[in-house]
Amino acid sequence: MVISVALRPQIKQPIFMSTIVEQIRQAVAETVATLYGETPDFSKIQVSPTPAEFSGDYSVVVFPFVKMAKKAPDAVAEEMGKAILEKIPQLSGYSVVKGFLNLETAPAYWQQFLQGLNNDPDFGRGARTGHKVMVEYSSPNTNKPLHLGHIRNILLGWSCSRILEAAGHEVVRVQIINDRGVAICKSMLSWQKFGEGKTPENSGVKGDHLVGDFYVLFEQKIKEEYEQWQQTDAATAQYSQRKKQEQERKDFFKDYKNKWFNEFSVLGAEVREMLLKWEAGDPETVALWRRMNNWVYQGFDKTYGDLGVSFDKLYYESDTYLLGKDMVEMGLNKNVFYRKDDGSVWVDLADAGLDQKVVLRSDGTSVYVTQDMGTAHMRYQDFGCDRMVYVVADEQNYHFAVLFEILKRLEEPYAAGLYHLSYGLVELPTGRMKTREGTVVDADDLMQEVISIAREQARERGEVDQFSVEEREGILKKVGLGALKFFIIKVHPKKKMIFNPEESMDMQGQTGPYIQYSFVRINGLLQRVAREGVDLTPAAQYTDIQAQEKELLKALHEYPQLIQTAAAEYDPSLIANYCYSLAKSYHKFWHDLSIFNADAADARAFRLELSRAVGSVLNSAMSLLGIDMPERM
RNA sequence: GGUCCCAUAGCUCAAUGGAUAGAGCAACUACCUUCUAAGUAGUAGGUUACAGGUUCGAGCCCUGUUGGGAUCACCA
Secondary structure, three states: OOOOOOOOOOOOOOOOOOOHHHHHHHHHHHHHHHHHOOOOOHHHOOEEEOOOOOOOOEEEEOHHHHHHHOOOHHHHHHHHHHHHHHHOOOEEEEEEEOOEEEEEEOHHHHHHHHHHHHOOOOOOOOOOOOOEEEEEOOOOEOOOOOEHHHHHHHHHHHHHHHHHHHOOOEEEEEEEEEOOOHHHHHHHHHHHHHOOOOOHHHHOOOHHHHHHHHHHHHHHHHHHHHHHHOOOHHHHHHHHHHOOOOOOHHHHHHHHHHHHHHHOOHHHHHHHHHHHHHHOOOHHHHHHHHHHHHHHHHHHHHHHHHHOOOOOEEEEHHHHOOOOHHHHHHHHHOOOEEEOOOOOEEEEOHHHOOOEEEEEOOOOOEOHHHHHHHHHHHHHHHHOOOEEEEEEEHHHHHHHHHHHHHHHHOOOOOHHHEEEEEEOOEEEOOEOOOOOOOOOOEHHHHHHHHHHHHHHHHHHHOOOOOOOHHHHHHHHHHHHHHHHHHHHHOOOOOOOEEOOOOOOOOOOOOOHHHHHHHHHHHHHHHHHHHHHOOOOHHHHHOOOOOHHHHHHHHHHHHHHHHHHHHHHHOOHHHHHHHHHHHHHHHHHHHHHOOOOOOOOHHHHHHHHHHHHHHHHHHHHHHHHOOOOOOOOO
């Protein structure tokens, strides 16, 4: 069944879409046409905020038109400025500097803009697009708890989904839980052999951690077994038979581990047996699997709750790992796939710069990419999304390139809307996190730690006593998590990031708390406004807009377009950097100008209204990142 | 080896092909009897890895080189 979302007429008139910037671009196009008789490529008309060191608010780059005009750049700017000024009443003047036409906006425009913003609780949100987007993120294995890498994934996925919503799309959040396979069998076997009936209830250990502990224990036992085996004659025989030239014994056994696990290991054999029993539906094995996975899910729920994220639908690999075979049939019929003599089915993607890829084993079972084909198809049937975003680390770039190319060739209706939000791995200063070396940063521990740091800093400033215990803890959680989340989201997804747990959790400077603090300042003002019943109507009389105020107004003005750009590029870091920049401008405004204590009533009212607008946009933008704002701190 | 990604201040990161490449941290300095100093301002720190090219204009686009990472299973 295909659900097509009825394209509702755009109800919400995007008040500021036809902003002054768009008006200017339009005017530039018309002006060039009348003056020089050529219609310029609209996309080449650049209008950008004028840098602070020049007078004016928005700048038009006139270089692209000098050839048409056959005049010097300054002369072109001059005559275009004159013409544009006549077209747009909200402009009050212009100046020309080295080929840049700097236009000045009239205070009335900003008055109107600010009023409109404060009357629009949805300021910045786009009109409904009719698109339905699925965002898949997190997608953990159930054999161990979530770690720092998952946190980046989850934060990217969550904020991306929020941004897509704000841009006007309908969003469905999902994860696929990798609840089956060798890894979970290792934890199960380990618990069965060494668990002594331990449960989350009787041990007080969080379920996902408990299961993870047994996974780690299993890896230890395997290591011991392997080391012992290496002393045996069988090991020596393998070494002398298979070693590469000049290969040291140690290096050989490092590479040989997987093969050993599958062919010689006693524990390995038991794990494989368990997997076979599970696949055969052995009741006892399935019961144990259910039980332990449920422990994990309870643990995950807690972590997701602490992070403030949620999902609309969970998919389980145990339900999907056999999917995709009907799509293989379809692909064979469409001659997208071909069958080899041994019965395996392949796809040749060489002409797309990819490779040949197996989609069905010779024994008729699915591989990873086949499952994903089937899952994508099923999801389309479930929700009718015309776009799907997969938040997955960049190790899997090749896999998604293959998957998307196949779905395109199968002519799946959503194929053009597939996007892999690929992000770089999180590394520690010491390098990659490794389970075996115990360098994995646990998600729960990290959240606790960053809240402790916030607590410590609050104590140092001696400002903890003025709050009740509950209020204080609520604030510390928002501040600590705000620091952590902002630190991670501000980096462009594509880049790998280095995470230094000690040094990276600053609360000063370019951080989450810095932004929260600007909101707290604003909140303090607004509460006082409410308390004292301040009349804000004189704001409309204010005309002498200061540089610091104009900077804020221009920043607020960008917000709607920013959401569209961030959504189109699937890039939450744009929002994060915007938040910082806006907060920075506000702190400067606060420092340089008196707000509540302004001399004139109109200045005071205007600055308070401006503060309200900044607070509301900051709150909105940070919520797109999944960061909560405290009222006080 | 093939393909893809990355390289900007000591460190962590910014910069729709536009004006003198910006922030924060770390260092030094100044500003709280005035709206919360988790703030503000200043000093210092750069051949944007290197070499060419396109352009009126390149950190950004193209080519090559170097360095780092990922990936190239009938694993997931």
